[in-house]
Amino acid sequence: MSAPVIKVTISSVLPFSPISSFTWRISRALSFNLAKAPIRKMTTNVPEKQAVIYYQQNGGPDVLKYTFDYPVPTITANEILVKNKYAGVNYIETYFRKGIYPTTFPFIPGREAAGEVVAIGKDVANYNIGDKVAYIGTKNFAQFTTLDSKKTTIINLGKDASDEQLKLYAASLIQGLTALTFIDEAYKVKEDDFILVTAAAGGVGLILDQLIGKIRGGHVIAVASSDEKLAKAKENGAEFLLNSSKLSYDEIADEILKITHGKGVQATFDSVGKDTFEMDLKVVARKGTIVSFGNASGTVEPLLINRLSPKNVKVLRPQLYGYISEADEFKYYSKSLFDLIDSGKLKIDIYKVYPLKEYKEATIEMEARKTTGKIVLEIPQ
Numbered sequence: 001m002s003a004p005v006i007k008v009t010i011s012s013v014l015p016f017s018p019i020s021s022f023t024w025r026i027s028r029a030l031s032f033n034l035a036k037a038p039i040r041k042m043t044t045n046v047p048e049k050q051a052v053i054y055y056q057q058n059g060g061p062d063v064l065k066y067t068f069d070y071p072v073p074t075i076t077a078n079e080i081l082v083k084n085k086y087a088g089v090n091y092i093e094t095y096f097r098k099g100i101y102p103t104t105f106p107f108i109p110g111r112e113a114a115g116e117v118v119a120i121g122k123d124v125a126n127y128n129i130g131d132k133v134a135y136i137g138t139k140n141f142a143q144f145t146t147l148d149s150k151k152t153t154i155i156n157l158g159k160d161a162s163d164e165q166l167k168l169y170a171a172s173l174i175q176g177l178t179a180l181t182f183i184d185e186a187y188k189v190k191e192d193d194f195i196l197v198t199a200a201a202g203g204v205g206l207i208l209d210q211l212i213g214k215i216r217g218g219h220v221i222a223v224a225s226s227d228e229k230l231a232k233a234k235e236n237g238a239e240f241l242l243n244s245s246k247l248s249y250d251e252i253a254d255e256i257l258k259i260t261h262g263k264g265v266q267a268t269f270d271s272v273g274k275d276t277f278e279m280d281l282k283v284v285a286r287k288g289t290i291v292s293f294g295n296a297s298g299t300v301e302p303l304l305i306n307r308l309s310p311k312n313v314k315v316l317r318p319q320l321y322g323y324i325s326e327a328d329e330f331k332y333y334s335k336s337l338f339d340l341i342d343s344g345k346l347k348i349d350i351y352k353v354y355p356l357k358e359y360k361e362a363t364i365e366m367e368a369r370k371t372t373g374k375i376v377l378e379i380p381q
C-alpha cells in the first residue's frame with residue numbers, strides 16, 4: 001500500500017499551536033508529506049493531529065496541559081508508529097515534571113504503554129501492521145508514539161492480544177519489572193528473610209509484597225500511611241504492618257528491631273527516599289543491604305561511606321533500566337513477569353482507569369498519597 005499524502009493546514013494549527021515554534025516547524029516539516037517518508041506500510045486512518053498530555057515548564061500538576069492539536073509524529077526507516085490503547089502511570093513522571101530529572105520542552109510524559117502498530121518504516125523486519133505491542137518507551141501519554149523497532153524493551157504480542165491483556169501489560173511493565181529485577185539483582189531475597197518495604201501499598205509496593213511474602217517465602221515488614229493501605233499490603237503478602245501516620249520513622253525503626261529480635265532486616269526496599277534513609281540505616285541487619293530506589297519524599301542526602309562500616313552494610317541506588325538494557329535481560333524478566341501474571345500467581349491491582357485527558361486529576365490523587373496499586377490511562381481511539 002502506498003503511503004497517503006498528508007496535508008497540514010497551517011492556518012488551523014498556528015494560532016492554537018501548543019508547542020514551541022521551533023518544534024512546530026520541525027514537526028510540520030516532518031509531517032508535511034508522508035509519501036516522502038521512509039514508510040513501508042501504514043494503515044489509512046492515521047490522522048494529522050492527536051490528543052496528548054504535555055507541558056512547557058517544570059512545576060506542579062497545573063503545568064499539565066491536554067490538547068487534541070498536537071502533530072502525529074512521523075517515523076524513520078527503522079521505526080514503527082504505535083497507536084496507544086492504555087498507558088501506565090508511574091511516580092517517576094512527577095520527578096520529570098518537578099525538574100528533579102532533566103527535561104526538554106515541550107515534554108510529553110509517559111514511560112509504558114500498549115497498543116497497535118499502525119505504520120512501519122521501510123527497514124523494519126520484525127513487526128507487521130496490526131501487531132499488538134506492550135513497551136517501555138517515552139512520550140506515550142499520547143495517541144501515537146514512535147518506537148525504534150530495534151529497541152529492546154518492546155514485546156510483540158501478535159495480532160490476537162485482547163484489550164484486557166493490553167491494559168494489564170501496560171499496567172505492569174515498569175512496576176512489575178522493577179520489583180522482579182530488584183529482588184533478584186539488588187538483593188536476592190531468600191526464604192525467611194525479613195524485608196522492609198516502604199510505600200507498601202503503592203504500585204511497586206503491592207508487587208514487592210506478593211513476590212517477597214507469597215512467592216519467595218520472606219517476611220515483609222510493610223510501612224504505609226493508613227490502615228486501609230496496610231490492609232491492602234497484608235492481602236498481598238505483608239506480615240508486619242506499621243502505620244507511618246501514627247508512628248514516626250524513628251518509632252517505626254524501634255518496632256522493626258523488636259520484630260527482628262534486635263537483628264534488623266536483611267534488606268530494605270525503600271522508595272520513599274529522603275525521609276526514610278536514616279530509618280534504613282538503623283534497621284538494616286549486619287551484612288544487610290539497603291536498596292534505596294525512589295524519591296517520593298525527596299532525594300536522599302549525600303552519604304558518608306564510613307557510616308556503612310559498623311554493620312558492613314551495602315547500599316544500592318538502582319534504576320530498572322540498569323537491569324534490563326540488554327535484549328536477553330529484558331526478554332528474560334518480561335517473560336517471567338507475564339508468566340506470573342498469566343498464571344494468576346501475581347495480581348496487578350488496578351486502582352483506577354482514568355481517561356487520558358484526566359491525567360492531571362490522576363497525578364494529584366497519587367501525589368496526595370490517596371492511591372494504592374496502579375493507575376492506568378485509557379487513550380482515546
Ligand SMILES: NC(=O)c1ccc[n+]([C@@H]2O[C@H](COP(=O)([O-])OP(=O)(O)OC[C@H]3O[C@@H](n4cnc5c(N)ncnc54)[C@H](OP(=O)(O)O)[C@@H]3O)[C@@H](O)[C@H]2O)c1
Binds near residue numbers: 200229296372373
Ligand atoms: N529506581 C527505579 O528504577 C524505580 C522504578 C519504578 C519506581 N521507582 C520508585 O518507586 C516508588 C514507587 O513508585 P510507584 O509508581 O509504585 O508509586 P506509588 O508507590 O504508588 O506512590 C508513591 C507512594 O510513596 C509514598 N510516599 C511516602 N512519602 C511520600 C511523600 N512525601 N509524598 C508522596 N508520597 C510519599 C506514598 O505511600 P504512603 O502514603 O503509604 O507512604 C505514595 O503512595 C517511587 O518513588 C518511584 O519513583 C523507582
